[in-house]
Every structure is written in C-alpha cells, then in structure tokens.
Amino acid sequence: MKPLLIKNGRVVDPASKLDARRDILLEDGRLAAVEAKIERAGAEVFDAANLVVAPGFIDMHVHLREPGKESAETIQSGARAAAAGGFTAVACMPNTQPANDTALVTRYILAQAAQAGGARVYPIGAVTKNLAGEELAELESLRAAGAVAFSDDGHPVWNSRILRRALEYAAALNLAVIDHCEDPQLAAGGVMHEGDCALRLGLRGIPALAEELPVTRNVVMAALAGGHIHLAHLSTRGALEVVRRAKRAGVRVTCEVTPHHFTLTDEACREYDTRAKMNPPLRTADDVTALVEGLADGTVDAIASDHAPHTPTEKQADFESAPFGVIGLETAVALALDKLFHASKITLPRLVELFSANPARILGVEGGQLKVGAPADLTVLDLERKWTYRAAEGVSKSRNSPFDGWSFRGAAAATIVAGVLVFRR
Amino acid sequence: MAARKVVARLSQPHLLGIEPLSIEDIELVLATAQKYQTRTAHETRPVSRNDLLAGKSLVLAFFEPSTRTRISFELAADRLGMDVVNLALEASSVQKGESLLDTVKTLVAMRPDALVIRHQASGVPQFLARHTSVPILNAGDGLHEHPTQALLDALTIRDHKGRLDNLKVAILGDILHSRVARSNIHLLSKFGARIALGGPPPLVPKGFEKLAPGVTVCHELDQALAAADVVMMLRVQLERQREPLFASPAEYARHYCLTTERLARAQPDAIVMHPGPFLRGIDIAGEVADSSRSVIPHQVENGVAVRMALLELLAGGAS
Numbered sequence A: 001m002k003p004l005l006i007k008n009g010r011v012v013d014p015a016s017k018l019d020a021r022r023d024i025l026l027e028d029g030r031l032a033a034v035e036a037k038i039e040r041a042g043a044e045v046f047d048a049a050n051l052v053v054a055p056g057f058i059d060m061h062v063h064l065r066e067p068g069k070e071s072a073e074t075i076q077s078g079a080r081a082a083a084a085g086g087f088t089a090v091a092c093m094p095n096t097q098p099a100n101d102t103a104l105v106t107r108y109i110l111a112q113a114a115q116a117g118g119a120r121v122y123p124i125g126a127v128t129k130n131l132a133g134e135e136l137a138e139l140e141s142l143r144a145a146g147a148v149a150f151s152d153d154g155h156p157v158w159n160s161r162i163l164r165r166a167l168e169y170a171a172a173l174n175l176a177v178i179d180h181c182e183d184p185q186l187a188a189g190g191v192m193h194e195g196d197c198a199l200r201l202g203l204r205g206i207p208a209l210a211e212e213l214p215v216t217r218n219v220v221m222a223a224l225a226g227g228h229i230h231l232a233h234l235s236t237r238g239a240l241e242v243v244r245r246a247k248r249a250g251v252r253v254t255c256e257v258t259p260h261h262f263t264l265t266d267e268a269c270r271e272y273d274t275r276a277k278m279n280p281p282l283r284t285a286d287d288v289t290a291l292v293e294g295l296a297d298g299t300v301d302a303i304a305s306d307h308a309p310h311t312p313t314e315k316q317a318d319f320e321s322a323p324f325g326v327i328g329l330e331t332a333v334a335l336a337l338d339k340l341f342h343a344s345k346i347t348l349p350r351l352v353e354l355f356s357a358n359p360a361r362i363l364g365v366e367g368g369q370l371k372v373g374a375p376a377d378l379t380v381l382d383l384e385r386k387w388t389y390r391a392a393e394g395v396s397k398s399r400n401s402p403f404d405g406w407s408f409r410g411a412a413a414a415t416i417v418a419g420v421l422v423f424r425r
Numbered sequence B: 001m002a003a004r005k006v007v008a009r010l011s012q013p014h015l016l017g018i019e020p021l022s023i024e025d026i027e028l029v030l031a032t033a034q035k036y037q038t039r040t041a042h043e044t045r046p047v048s049r050n051d052l053l054a055g056k057s058l059v060l061a062f063f064e065p066s067t068r069t070r071i072s073f074e075l076a077a078d079r080l081g082m083d084v085v086n087l088a089l090e091a092s093s094v095q096k097g098e099s100l101l102d103t104v105k106t107l108v109a110m111r112p113d114a115l116v117i118r119h120q121a122s123g124v125p126q127f128l129a130r131h132t133s134v135p136i137l138n139a140g141d142g143l144h145e146h147p148t149q150a151l152l153d154a155l156t157i158r159d160h161k162g163r164l165d166n167l168k169v170a171i172l173g174d175i176l177h178s179r180v181a182r183s184n185i186h187l188l189s190k191f192g193a194r195i196a197l198g199g200p201p202p203l204v205p206k207g208f209e210k211l212a213p214g215v216t217v218c219h220e221l222d223q224a225l226a227a228a229d230v231v232m233m234l235r236v237q238l239e240r241q242r243e244p245l246f247a248s249p250a251e252y253a254r255h256y257c258l259t260t261e262r263l264a265r266a267q268p269d270a271i272v273m274h275p276g277p278f279l280r281g282i283d284i285a286g287e288v289a290d291s292s293r294s295v296i297p298h299q300v301e302n303g304v305a306v307r308m309a310l311l312e313l314l315a316g317g318a319s
Ligand SMILES: [Zn+2]
Pocket: A153, A154, A155, A180, A232, A233, A279, A280
C-alpha cells in the first residue's frame, strides 16, 4: 500500500499542544512523520489546505444492534456511518441480543468489525450476565477477548454490591466501568424530562434527581473501590456539579455528554415527536447551559453520540410506546463544530480533545494523539463547510434523528483509518 | 365584555385538544351546541333531531374502556342522522399485535367522515392526525386532554353563571393524572377565569401554575374553595396512578372529599360539577352530589349537545 501524505493542513493535536501548519506522513498503518514540510516520492498526496487535521475521533458510546437487531443497524453499517461522521473508531455497548457478556460475543463483534470497512470497532463488555444486574459477567475473559470497558448501558448497575465488585475487578484489569446513571424507581414509567413540558403534554416524567442520585453514589463508590468509573451521557446541571466536586477531590471519575443533550431541550418533545425521545431525556435550557459550561471547563471529558438506531416502524408509534434513542454518528461532529466551536463556547483544541485524546485515554486504546508510531487514524475537518443533514440519505440503516433537515456550519471532510482514506466528503 | 369576532368554522381540522383552539373556536362550538341543548339552567327541551349528517359515518375507536363518553358520542351522531361504527377493539387486530398506526390506517381506508379516538397514551390523537386527513375528535388521550369534556363543562358553567370570565373556579382532586383538569384549565384560562387547584401535594404539582395564566396551586382545600363560583371535582384516577400516592381511599376521603361543610367555603350560589363516574363518599359526598348545587346531570345532557355541535362543525363538510 502506498504511503499517504497529508499536506498543508492545520494540524491540531492537544496531546502535544500542537496547532500549526504541518505535513503528516502515514506509512504501513502508522504515523511516520509530522513535520513542517514533507516530500515523499511515490506517496499518495491528500491536500488538506484550508482543512484541520486531528487525531482520529473516537465515539466511545454507540449501539450497533448486531448481533440480534440487524434491521436497525449492523456492525458494518454502523462502522461506515461512523466514518461518514468523521470517526475513526467507536466503542459499542453490549446490549445486543445476545448481550456481549461473554468472550464469544466479543470475538464475534471483532470478527465482524474486521471486515466492516469504516471505523474501528471496540467492544464494551457487560458488567453483569445478560445485563440483568444480578451476577457479574466474565469480566476477565471479556477483557482477554478485547473488551475495552464494562457497562450495562441501557440499564444502570443498580445493585451497589455488584458495582463495587465490578470496580474492584476493573481496577485490577485497568479498565473503566461505564454506568448509565438512572435510579430505576425515580425514573419508573417516565418517558421525558419531568418538568413543565411533561406536565403540559400529560407525559410521565423522569426527574433530574433520577440521574443525580446515582451519579453521587457512583463517585462515592469509585473513591472507595479505587476503580475508574465513567458516567455515560450526563444530562443535568446537578450531575455535572457532583462530577466537578469529585474531580477536585481526586476521584477517578470521567464523564461524557451527547450532542443532543447540549443542543436540544425538552421542548423538542412538544409535538410528541418520537425522534426527541431518548434516555436520559432532553432536559431544560438551564441544563443545556450547564453542559456547555462543563464541556468548556474540563468537567466533561468526552462527547459521545449514544447512537441508538431504531427502525422507522419502531419509532412510528405514539410517544409513550416508542422506544428510547436517537442516532447521532453522522451529526455529532457537525453539532460540536456548529453549536460549540462556532458559537465560541469552546476552542478547537478543546473540541479535538473531547473527541480524541480523552476517549482514547478513558478506554485505554491506542490513538488520540499524533505521535510518530501511533496508529495512522486521522479526522480531517472542514470548519466552514455548510451542509444540510438528511437522515434519509444517511449511511446508518436507521433514520431516527432529531436533526433531520438541520443545516450546519462545519463538517468532517475526511476520515483516515490505519492510513486508508475510508471516507471523503 | 368586548365583542368577539364571530366565525363560521373552526380554525383546526381536528379537535385534538383545547390548548390549540382560539376563543372564537370555542365560542363557535358553544353557540352551535346551544341549538342542540335539551336542558338549560331554566328549562328542559325536547330532543332535537335532524338529518344534517345523514349518509355520513362516524367511527368510534375507544382503545380504553369508556361507557359515558362513547354513548354520548353515539347519541350525538344518531341525532344528526349519522351511521356509527363502534369498534370493539378488544376483539380486533390490536390484540393481534398490529401497530396502532396500521389499525387506524385501515379504519381510515373505510372513508369515515370523522374518527373519535380515546387512548390510554397521551399524544395518540396528535400522532394519528399527522397521518390522516379524516377529522379526529379526541375523546381523551392519556393524561393529556379531554376537550369535549371541557367544552361541555364550559357550556354548563355559562348556563348557570352567564359568563366564563370573572369567575373563580376550584378544581379539586387528582389533577396530575387528569386530562379533564388540563383541558378545563386551558379553556377557562383563555376566558380569563381564576383557577384554584387543590388536592394532595403529589397529585397537584406546583408546575401547574405555568400551564396557563390565572392558575394557582393550593394544597389546603379550604383555600382553593374560598369564594369559588364553580367547584369542579375530579375522580381519583386509581387506575392511572402507578404508585400509591395516598395511603388509602379512606385517608383521601377524610381530607379531600367534597362535603357540605367544605362546600360552605365557596360562594353561596356556587355550582358543583363532576365529570363522572364519581366515587360517592370518596371524591364527593353523596349529599353534595344529590343536592340542588350539583349540576352533574346537566353536564351529561350538555355532553350530547356539545358533541353534536363538534360533529356538525368537523364532519359537516362535503364528503
Ligand atoms: Zn444509557
């Protein structure tokens, strides 16, 4: 395979504090050089003039639905949708059918991913058998097979005793436990954020408290068990406040926020639009402000899409019966560029860090920085590109996006995985 | 009162709720209903029949059991000469796992002139209205709205009080789980009434004050009742509560049942309303329900008149 030479790009690499015009040479799947001017006979040249070149973006929270629900998404369609959204890697949650609670399923996912084309796929193993929250899954075997973290996402690890044991294992295995923070009793029956909008629509609410209580428990638990806990898709001001304090106190806690939570409020449910139904639910304008502040000040470590595909038939139901979840792989980067960077809420290096260096560190995977010898995974951004997202024309098999028809300033221009251009706009 | 614009047709193709209606829409429904009334505050009248909607058909799709609202719609349609198809949904494809949308698309393919829907999930009429042009009349969706009830209540209040503005209306009981309360709040607020909500704290959240202008939440029943012109009781929605929100019906009755003593806090000429079916001795004392203050039977009669008006206005176009 020919070496790939990326010329004239603005190279942004937060890990090495680099933000300057550089050429990058990719060879044999690895990053071979980052220098002011590189000439290389026989290399394929990618002209990145007026573009930003960053370490490969990693979406650390997606649902690929394979095995079990291939009508909504497959590993292949998901990996390609990821590439089309600017991601060089995704970490997929274990709530498939069967759940990824054994090494067998982990190996199956990796085998499918190897043939998928598009982004790399890192499996996340279950914390408990069948995500039932009762008995620990085979954590050590999952890790040996290639799991990069443990989570029961879709459900919280509600049994505190199980969570404690999982954190103890995870600490020894040097992996994070990712918790979907939801108090099952407080959230029971809820279909959207508990607030004025839910009251008006006559829909049962999921209070902010249902997230904030388990967040509090989790940081106390992580401090005790010594393991690394990562909090998935935080959505409320109170939850971020708990994380901010815990970080100050030195607890090994990290967290992520989704683009839909930093962009939309519960008002998006106003017409009973099932595309605005997800869990945790869209919160208030004040929560959105707090999430953006947390993204800027370092409280939030990563932006993750929580890409959750559902078939049109499933989502074409009344609001109460429709399943939770929205797709996000193909809009996440554009939303961050448009709503955070162009809105002057965060700097470009910070945005890059939220998508690359930080998720790589949390998952303990290679990448996330542009040092020689690192995997040749790059995300190329066109900061000024104006475009309109049409879910029906998306690469994902599913269409359940609340951003269908939205216009954005900024897009992923190209995605390079292991030195191969897997997507170019 | 300032003169209002008189309109000849509704601004909406469906009746999904009170919230989207204009005051003119509501006035039009009430004015149309007046000609079908079998009783006013002062007189009873013979049942009015005509063949205004002869040859037209109405489908009643009640996904949630109901007797009174269904029968009221049946009578209304019958008095206008409409054919009524009463869907026994328990026996239909809903049981076979067919999607709600597919079931309704099948109904619509039979070309009814209007579709009356009651469903246990909030938002179902809105959802279906996006997929059909057949006029949909919401006969109650989840906890959201029950617009025909609010319209018949408005007609009843106006019969007895002569107005909808400059009134204090106390709405008492399980507000949280009540679509009747939400629809009445929207309607009365549009006309400038003062609305006092009362009941057990978890059933009357403070957030209701933001639902519409003029709403106050009082957890003391006496405070809500003070000087009220209209007292609207709600049924305890035991089947819609998914958790115990009070200790027992007896405990509820002790503190929230409308008794003669409690009613004494209201205006001496206050009327008492209830959407029914009421729980005697739990949400309303028998002697109050049976007293001359109670306009409950009048509400039932106005229900038919209001539904006739709505059918005329929504299904009356050329078919
Ligand atoms: Zn989750």
